[in-house]
Amino acid sequence: GENVEQHPSTLSVQEGDSAVIKCTYSDSASNYFPWYKQELGKRPQLIIDIRSNVGEKKDQRIAVTLNKTAKHFSLHITETQPEDSAVYFCAASGNTDKLIFGTGTRLQVFP
């Protein structure tokens, strides 16, 4: 079955710097790759997603890149702000539509 690995587990950056979180997946049939943000004590919420027919997608300060050949995808946050502090999860799914999540990255943005 699908396996998703996520790195790093924790990431600390200065406000205004960029943050990058990387994920790899094992199932070459996977075609949908969402990223969720979870603030402390809250539910996960989708922030951006990408499908396998696209190499990059951007939404204001966040972007996701996908390398199908290498089976990895990354989340990029530019000009980080304290409110970006949260746990971020990557996930992958294929024809079964079941999401397999990575183990999460705790991002801390220091003012």
Place this chain on the structure above:
Amino acid sequence: IAGITQAPTSQILAAGRRMTLRCTQDMRHNAMYWYRQDLGLGLRLIHYSNTAGTTGKGEVPDGYSVSRANTDDFPLTLASAVPSQTSVYFCASRQRSTGEQFFGPGTRLTVL
């Protein structure tokens, strides 16, 4: 109801007791899911349902059962709770057109 709700918000349960976690959505999504979230392990799929009347096993189904009698409700039952089932449980439903999963607020369960 707006979106997806779960009940109870939290529960402390004695080992061996039976417990049902409730999940209801009003978005008419066909697919629904139950996850458990444990520190360092992310979100792991327990059971899922692609449509009313059908269910399937996820990554960690042992000790749990689900039913899907209608589109809106997807309860998760622990027949005989054990301490290793202490976790935060999230229910989710999927919007077919976009693939996005919407999560409920979660239930924090402690089994003593």
